[in-house]
Amino acid sequence: MKTSRVRIGGQSFPLHSLNTIVIGSGAAGLNAAVRLHEFGQTDIAVVTDRFGAGTSANSGSDKQTYYKLSLSGDRPDSAFDMARDLAAGGSMHGDIALAEAQGSLEAFFHLVGLGVPFPHDRFGAYVGYKTDHDPRQRATSAGPLTSKLMFEALAAEVRHRKIRVFDGHEAIALLAEGRGAAKKVIGAVALDKKKLSSRNRGFTLFNAANVILATGGPGGMYEHSVYPESQTGSHGLLFEAGAVAHNLTESQFGLASVKFRWNVSGSYQQVVPRYISTDERGGDEREFLNDYFPDMGALATAVFLKGYQWPFDPRKAVDGGSSLIDILVHEENVVKGRRVFLDFRRDPGGGGKLAPFEPSLLGPAAYGYLERSGALMATPIARLRKMNGPAADLYKSHGIDLAREPLEIAVCAQHNNGGFRGSVWWESSLRGLFPVGEVCGTHGVTRPGGAALNAGQVGSARAALFIARRRAGRPLAAAAFVRAAKAVVLEKHGQAGAMINREKTGSLAPEACVAEVRRRMSSCAAAVRDPEEVRVEKARARELWLRARREIRVASARDLAKAFKALDLALTHAVYLEAIGEYLARGGKSRGSYLVPDPAGRPPHPLLGERWAFSLSGPGDFVNANILEVRLDAADRVRRKWVPVRPVPAADGWFETTWDDFRKDRIVVEEG
Ligand SMILES: Cc1cc2nc3c(=O)[nH]c(=O)nc-3n(C[C@H](O)[C@H](O)[C@H](O)COP(=O)(O)OP(=O)(O)OC[C@H]3O[C@@H](n4cnc5c(N)ncnc54)[C@H](O)[C@@H]3O)c2cc1C
Known part of the structure; x- marks a missing residue:
């Protein structure tokens, strides 16, 4: 890496020139850096707004899952089977699914080698279990904090390899040269958050032949979110x-606690807590599920099933299925404005025609599970302590004692299956830009639990291999870089100055902008998407973005990072709403993890009324045979295009020809 200073528009800026920068320090970004280094490309650096922030380092569930090819039991598995299962939810390209399946074991053992404690038996079998959308037992886990353990192991390796980390650097723009198909990313502008009050406002320029973007999911867009507060996303870049x-x-929504953000999946539901709602002040307590189930057995079994059917799924919202619970929580919380809690202190009490809960009322599979776990105790908290003590301890370590207080929950945004399109080497539509991890949307309508962590590891490893083999060249000379970067640097620097100097009257505070984004997304673009509301709100979202560009004001330079983040989120939500609007305009119905009200359908429960009527999208629908692509054009219009889903490629593993191609370096090659 070469560090110099350059002058643009009368200001002096630090310039770091190197082969590759990795933006973001989650599990995907750190793996990209480690893999580049392993493959021999050492002219690299990680640029991150805060080391230790993001989803990987701060999220989990009762048993956070990693999905890979099966390595245990006596049933054979194959990468082709796994690829078909990854793509089975629809709208996932088959070649990407195959690459993720083929790469899953290498990625997994790379983590094992770095010390992530995935459990194995005495014969060396990395035993698995079945997760959602998984027909096999491909899931594994290192416990509630799998992604944190991955982050820590990869961070230790980054330190061990002495890879340079620019901590406290928030990327605010990508830099590119050329136009149309020849457009190429040449680096990025970041704010050095320690130097925001300096003359150049902390602007730091990176001149890189490649940019790996690992900035994670757009968690900051939602009011009800289980993404950690530190994970807002940077899709606007x-x-x-x-x-x-x-x-x-395509995003995933499900039940999560709100005071401390955590998925209440798995054991938290399998111990059958009492669902209650209260008014704003905690009065008028009601066991609101009671009205919607014919008997306590059906209610308790639906709660139990929610454990491993965690994401909201409209297909499971009818006939007393487990996703009816998400709808009922949404109805209490969002429609009626009440607060909803899981109470682990007492069993569901029944009432009316419902008997009080006792384990014998559960369906045979659910009862058998508790019995085999030795967890037929008298209260949900006792069952939880027996079945998964660490799950109860986890809340205690965050100041919530489940034995003493109920746990407030909501239907929250958890993961974005979509994101930026990548090639089989994870290169975006822009040459030199490689989105990896959650920002790269490889998944389709549904995905097996754990597939996100696998995709992040496989994608970052493949991008690193491709860069090491094909893009090992030097970045631009400083003068050429300045020529290409000048316009964007001046624009962003000018914007920073304008935001600081703006009059207070008629201005928009970053916090107010973000609050509006969050309200809008959670009310009409999360688990429930009313077409009419989306039509109105997508226009308002665009207005907010345009207004934010004109009116955002910060009191001092110290708040610049916050202001750029608000701008990013305003743009991001406007594009997301355009995409949702396009899907609905094409007749898209309920699928994945969201419900689209449809008067021609039927309500999930008679008591919920016609307002909740919906119908499911069918496999032959246009929206399922095609994938919606969107991009912002040079005039800031959102361009849309539907492209057919590519199937899983046919098996073609003839050794002699592959070996020949491999020896002649014809495997890791530029895409046509
Ligand atoms: C509660 C919860 C439970 C989950 N459980 C599972 C599970 O069981 N299995 C599974 O497969 N997946 C699960 N996921 C999803 C999975 O954890 C994430 O998709 C994954 O960790 C994302 O990793 P990442 O490296 O792409 O991004 P992150 O880990 O989010 O990292 C993003 C990084 O980018 C940085 N950054 C962002 N913007 C900028 C910028 N402008 N400049 C500089 N740096 C920036 C952030 O600080 C952070 O370092 C879960 C998610 C949640 C929220």
Whole structure:
């Protein structure tokens, strides 16, 4: 890496020139850096707003899952089977699914080698279990904090390899040269958060032959979110650069605690807690599920099933299925404005025609599970302590004692299946830009639990291999870089100055902008998406973005990072709403993890009324045979394109020809 200073518009800026920068320090970004180094490309650096922030380092569930090819039991598995299962939810390209399946074991053992404690038996079998959308037992886990353990192991390796980390650097723009198909990313502008009050406002320029973007999911867009507070996302960077995104409509929503953000999946439901709602002040307590189930056995079994059917799924919302619970929580919380809690202190009490809960009322599978776990105790908290003590301790370590207080929950945004489109080497539509991890939307309408962590590891490893083999060249000479970067640097620097100097009257505070984004997304673009509301709100979202560009004001330079983040989120939500609007305009119905009200359908429960009527999208629908791609054009319009889903390639593993191609370096090659 070469460090110098350059002058642009009368200001002096630090310039770091190197082969590759990795933006973001989650499990995907750190793996990209480690892999580049392993493959021999050492002219690299990680640029991150805060080391230790993001989803990987701060999220989990009762048993956080990693999905890979099966390595245990006596049933054979194959990468082709796994690829078909990854793509089975629809709207996932088959070649990407195959690459993720083929790469899953290498990625997994790379983590094992770095010390992530995935459990194995005495014969060396890395035993698995079945997760959601998984027909096999491909899931494994290192416990509630799998992604944190991955982050820590990869961070230790980054330190061990002495890879340079620019901590406290928030990327605010990507830099590119050329136009149309020849457009190429050449680096990025970041704010050095320790130097915001200096003359150049902390602007730091990176001149890189390649940019790996690992900035995670757009968690900051939602009011009800289980993404950690530190994970807001930076999709606006890529939209502004013109990168093509796809499947933005597909996200996962599910029940999570709100005071401390955590998924209440698995054991938290299998011990059958009492669901209660109260008014704003905690009065008028009701066991609101009671009205919707014919008997306590059906209610308790639906709660139990929610454990491993965690994401909201409209297909499971009818006939007393487990996703009816998400709808009922949404109805209490969002529609009626009440607070909803899981109470682990007492069993569901029944009432009316419902008997009080006792384990013998559960369906045979659920009862058998508790019995085999030795967890037929008298209260949910006792059952939880027996079945998964660490799950109860986890809340205690965050100041919530489940034995003493109920746990407030909501239906929250958890993961974005879509994101930026990548090639089989994870290169975006812009040459030199490689989105990896959650920002790269490889998944389709549904995904097996754990597939996100696998995709992040496989994608970052493949991007690193491709860069090491094909893009090992030097970055631009400083003068050429300045020529290409000047316009964007001046624009962003000018914007920073304008935001600081703006009059207070008629201005928009970053916090107010973000609050509006969050309200809008959670009310009409999360688990429930009313077409009429989306039509109105997508226009308002665009207005907010345009207004934010004109009116955001910060009291001092110290708040610049916050202001750029608000701008990013305003743009991101406007593009997401355009994508959702396009899906609905094409007749898209309920699928994945969201419900689209449809008067021609039927309500999930008679008591919920016609307002909740919906119908499911069918496999032959246009929206399922095609994937919606969107991008922002040079005039800031959102361009849309539907492209057919590519199937899983046919098996073609003839050794002699592959070996020949391999020896002649014809495997890791530029895409046609
Ligand atoms: C509660 C919860 C439970 C989950 N459980 C599972 C599970 O069981 N299995 C599974 O497969 N997946 C699960 N996921 C999803 C999975 O954890 C994430 O998709 C994954 O960790 C994302 O990793 P990442 O490296 O892409 O991004 P992150 O880990 O989010 O990292 C993003 C990084 O980018 C940085 N950053 C962002 N913007 C900028 C910027 N402008 N400049 C500089 N740095 C920036 C952030 O600080 C952070 O370092 C879960 C998610 C949640 C929220």
